[in-house]
Amino acid sequence: MTEQLVRIENLKKYFPVRTGVLSRTTGFIKAVDDISFSVNKGETYGLVGESGSGKSTTGRVILQLQQPTSGKVFFRDREISTLNSRQLHAMRKEMQIVFQDPYSALNPRMTVGEAIAEGLAAHRLAAGRGLQEMAISVMESCGLSAYHYSRYPHEFSGGQRQRIVIARALSLQPSFVVADEPVSALDVSIQAQIINLLKNLQEKYHLTYLFISHDLGVVRHVSDNVGVMYLGTLVEEAPKKEFYAHPLHPYSKALLSAVPTTDPLAKKQRIALKGQIPNPAAPPPGCRFHTRCPHVMTVCRDTVPLLRTVAPGHSVACHLV
């Protein structure tokens, strides 16, 4: 049952920092620094973390929209970071992305139909009249109507736009979708609709998701496994139930303590983190979280904790555990 669809090994993505008139490289922003995980077929992997933790970069590198600095990305046990452009073109059909901001994600000069049909034509999935029929059938499965086909994006609300973005991604019949904060830009009432749409589509088309979010409440609702990123590294990874019941890393605990509950009587201890996420160009030595950790020890300041398996499927990088 648990067959791996996507696997990344020791993935790194560094962005050079250039300064001065001669734009010499004076350092690197380590957006993603040596992370490994795998996503099982038909499941959802929830990748969580603060802004700037490297979640989105991870998603883009997996889709080969950005070249990794080092490390490997496997799709169906085939390494895709070394594919030539023709092989990559074929692979693109299999992996699509849904962005956070449905306003920037749609070309204002193209009608909904054009945007969807363009991908279908690029991969020769349909032609001529079939193109429109196929586009409309995808649109309908995403809760849009046939008459939306020749409308422009600015005529739609945020939630509808996100449906268009999802329809566009699914039109190519991908098996893997990176959903990069797909509901963060939407009203709470619309968020639920879109999340349910994503779940229904997953069931219907046996999709595999990498669900990137900073909202642990949403991630709990959709994910099978959860990975927590902090400053470009994976600090904890566990099956959903295990993660929400027994979070082990102090950072995970702090994030979870910030999730609002519907039970007014539930006694909660909020763990407020001090300060901002440090500059990824100069991450702290030792454990990257030690500058904000409430349980910081001497060892944390100079020794990097390794990701260790503590229970089946549950691993954590912390000196406390």
Added chain:
Amino acid sequence: MRTYIVQRLLLSVPVIFGVSLLVFSIVRLLPGDPAIAVAGVHATPAYISQVREELGLDKGLHVQYYLFAANLLRGDLGTSTFYKRPVSAILLERFPRTLELTVAALLLAALLGVTAGIFSAVTRNSIIDGAAMLASLAGLAAPVFWLALMLQLFFAVHLGIFPSAGSGTIFHLILPSITLGAASAGLLARMTRSSMLEVLRQEYITTARAKGLSETIVIGKHALKNALIPVLTVLGLQFGSLLGGAVLTETIFAWPGVGRLLVDAILTRDYPVVQGTVLVLSVSFVGINLAVDILYAYLDPRIRFDVKGGAG
């Protein structure tokens, strides 16, 4: 869409009225007496006042303006005091030549500027980008009279491949249009570059790549179409300023357009010609802007629908 065009047309009426008033007043505020210019410096005072009467300059300013405006509505721009011919006939001869030069300069600027801007944006921070931006800055900064003289010196005097002045063949058009279009090319290159960079950051560009579209389609179809909207506005405004800017270029290259006509008319205090020329240039400017606005609405579906009163 039709209401929009009608609205814009009606709005241009007061603009043109204002222009006619301004032109009329400025000409009369200039020092120098046209009656003396026509009669000659050594003419007798009696002859000068006779000429003044003939030209209608003895009447009050409000009467003069009324006559000017009334004639204007009939399409009569008056008679040149210098050429002794109807101003409209002179303009009909000269204006197409200026238009020819302006269109050539604008085409050159658009072709060079937009191409350079695209390559700059796509190869951002590379040597190509640096060179193109340096060249565009040079084009923007070079004074027209200097550029004209350098081009004449190099291409006409040293290499002898293009005529240094005059008109008639397509070769005569090349140096003046480079001179006139250089600054616009520089401006357009910079506009296109920044507009392209703005669009290339959008997520629909990343999505287009993720869809598996070729880079040519991503840049040419998705990015360029959106990036060219602000560039088009500048292009329209440039067209207007090039019409006016042609004065200097036409004078240097002895190009028989309205620019030179205007300079000569000012020097000879030929009021009707000055009025007519400035008016025609202004009306063209208003017309071009109107055309650009309409084109803009056509190119950007958001504007089109807002005007219709549809969902915005």
